[in-house]
Amino acid sequence: MAESRKSFTVRRNRPKFRERFPMTTSAAAKKTAATTRRPSPAATKVAAKSRPTAKTGRKRTSKADLPREEENKSSQGPVLDLPEGDSLEIEPSRLLLDPDNLRLLERVGETFQNLELKLYGQPSIQKKLFDVINSDPRFDIGSLAASIANNGFLKHERLIVARYDGEKFLVLEGNRRVTAVRRLLEENGPTLQKLRPTVRESLQTLPCFVLKGSVIGTSTQQLAAYRRASEIYIGMRHLMGAKSWEPASRYEFQSRLIFDEGWSASDVAERFGRKKAEVLRDLKAHVLYHDFVKFERANSIEHSLTYNAFAEAARAPVISQWLEWSADEMQYLNRENEDAFFHYLITRLRGASSSSEDTDDDLVPELSAEMAVRRLRDMLRLEDPTIVESLLDRDFKSAEILFEERKEGALPKKIASFTRTLKRTTTEDLTDSPETEARLLELHKQVTKMLSMIKALSGE
Template sequence: MQNGVERIVKLDQLLLDPNNYRFQDDPTFQFAQALRFHETMVQRKTFERIRGEGINDLKASIRHNGFLTFERIIVRPYERGDLFVVIEGNRRVAALRSLKEDYEAGIDVPPEVVSVFQELPVSCVESDDSALHLSLMGIRHVSGVRQWGSYQSSKLVSELHDEHDLEFSEIGSRLGMSTREVTRRYRAFKALRQMEEDEEFSEYCERRMYPMFHEAVSQPMIRQWLQWDESSSEFKDETNLRHFYELIASIQNDEGLETKAKITTANEVRELKTIIGSPEARMVLSDPNRSFAEALAVAKTEELQHAWTTQVAEANKALAGIPALELRRLEPEHLAVLETLSQTLQDVLDTYRRLARS
C-alpha cells in the first residue's frame, strides 16, 4: 500500500471529513458534497458531531503528554487551495481544534501543544485512489485499536467490493481480516440493504439491526431457509423473508397498535436455526400470542427427545469395537455394566411390544 509524503502543515489547513464512516450508522446522517468540505458550517457541524461523541479524554491526554507524532495523521490534498482532508485522525484533529479554541479563549494550554497549531506533522497521500483512502481508514477502524461499529465496517467492505472492484481476499489483506469474515460482512450489509429497500418493511429497518443480519447470513440453515442467492446478494424466499422481517421489527397495524419484535438480538437469530428445523416450533413462533422463548423451548424439547438415538448408536459402535482380547480379560465390574445394559435393552423392547399390542 502506498506510503504518504511527510509534511508540516498548520492545523487550520486540515478539514475534518464530514462523511466519516463513524457517523454513518446514525439514521439522520446525510452525505456532504465533496467540494463543500471547506465551508464553515460543514466543518462546524462535523466538529460538533465528533465532540458530541467524546474527545475530552483525548484532549486531556494531549494536554498532559503533548501531541504524540509517532502515529501520523493521514491526509489527502483537497481540491481547493492549500487545504487537506483528514483520512485518518479526525478525533485527534478535533481535539487539537478544541484545545486551540481553549487557548484563544484565554485558557492555559502547554506551549509545546500551542506550537503544534502552527507546525503539525502529517502524512499526505498524494494519490487520488479513493480505494486506497478507504483502506487507510479501515486499517485502524475495522480491525485496529479504535474500531468502528459493525455497520460502518460492513459498508466499507461493500464499497471496496462494489465501487472499486476489489476481491474479498484483497479487501481482507488491506483491512487485516479473513476472507471469510469479509464475505460475511458483505452479505450482511446487502441483506440489511435489502430490507432498507423493501417497499413494505423499509420504514421498520434500522441500522442497529446489522448484527442480526450478520448472524443470519452466517448460519447455513437460515441462509437456506431464506434462500440466499450469491449472484444477486439477496434473499429469494419472499414468504420466509417476510416472516423474518416480522420477527425482528416492531410493526404498527392500521389501528395504530404495535406488535413487538420477537427477535431482538443476534443470539436469538442464532437460535432461530433450531426452531426452523421443527414444524411444531415454527407454528408456535408464528402464533402472535406466543413468544420466541416458547418456540425455542418446543424445539429444544424435540431435540432432547431424539437425542437418545444418537447416544444408542454411539454405544453400539463402542460395543462393536471392543477387541476379542479385551473381552477375555473383562473384570467383574465391567461385566456387570454390560449385563445391566443388556437388561435395560430387554426392558425397553418389552415395553415397546406391550405398547404395540395395546
C-alpha cells in the first residue's frame, strides 16, 4: 500500500467522506446497536411461548401501540452505509476507463462482455474505450474538453475510483471527464503548452475519491463491492445534487455575461461547452422576451407568456429575418414588425383561451403560444406580400384565410402520395390484380391531359 502512494501526489486537504456524513456511517450504526441490549436465545423462546396467539382475539398491534424505537424502525428504510475513502490527487495517466461503465452498455455491444479483469489495464483495451467515448456524439466530449480547456478541471467534482493494482486506479464515476482530459492531452501534447498555465496546473493531477479497500487485481468480488459502494455515492449525487437550470435562468445568465460583462457568444460557448449557434438562439429568445415585457407595459396589456414561445421564434430563421435581427447590435431592429408579432400572439392566445374552457388554464397559453409562433413562421415562409401586409395591419383573420388559400393544397399532397405508392410497387403487386393495367392507363391519360393544361396556362 505504501509503495503505491509514492508515485502520485497526495493532498489531504479535504475531509474524508465519512467525516462529512458522520451520523449515517456504518460506525454510527454499530455504536447504536452496541448500546441496545439484545435478549438471549432462551429469553426469546420464553417470550415466544408466552406471546398470545390469534385465537385469543387480540387485535394486531397498531403503529400507535409500538414503542418509539420500534415505530422509527418500521418507518425507515434499510441502513445505508456510506463508502469510506480518501481524497487524493492522481495523475491522469494512472486512471483507467471502466469497460463496464453504465453509459457504455448500448454503445459497445459485445466488445467488452466477459472481459477478464486482468485485461482492463491493457493499452489496447483502454484505447478502444477512449475511441468509443470520444467519437460518440451522445457523450459530446468535444464540448466538455473545450470547457475544461477554458476553465480548467473543476476540483470540487471528484472522480470515484478504486485501486486496480499497485499503480493504476479504475474510474467508476467520471469516465467522460477523464476521456475529455485525455483528448486534451492528445491534442496539446503531454506538456499542454498551448493551454493557459492555470489550466495546465489543474490537469497535472485530478481530484479523486479513492474507495477504501484492497486492490481489485483479479477479484470479481472485490470489484463488485467497489461498484456497490460507488453506486451509493453516485445515487446520492444525482438524487440530491444540484438541479439543472431552467431555460429562463440559462438565458438570463448568458445575457448578463454578454451585455454586462462584454463577453461574445463565442466566449460563452467555449467557456461552458456549448455551441455558438445555441448561445445565439438563447440570446435571441431572451431579447425577444424582454421586448415583449416592454410591449406589455407600453400597451397596458397583461398576459402570461413563458420563454418557450420566444425560444420557438428564435429557432425560426424566417421570423428573425422578418424582425430584422442584428448580430452586431444584438437586437431586433424592425419595431413595426415586432409589434405586429406581439399583437398576433396576444390575439391568438385570447382566441385559444376562450375556446378551451375545459382545459387546464396553465397549459393552454404556453401550448397555444408555440402553435401560434409556428403558424406565423409558416405564413412568412410563403413570402406573400398580401399576407405580410395583413399582418402589419393587424388583420390577422384575413392573413390566415389567405394563408390557407395559398399554401400547398390537397392536390400536390395527393400527387406526392400517389408517386410514393407507385415507387414502392413490386412485380407481385402488378400481377395480383387484372385491373391494374387498365387503371394505370387511365392514370396516364389523366396525367398527360393535366400536363398539357399546365403548359397552356404557362404559355409554353
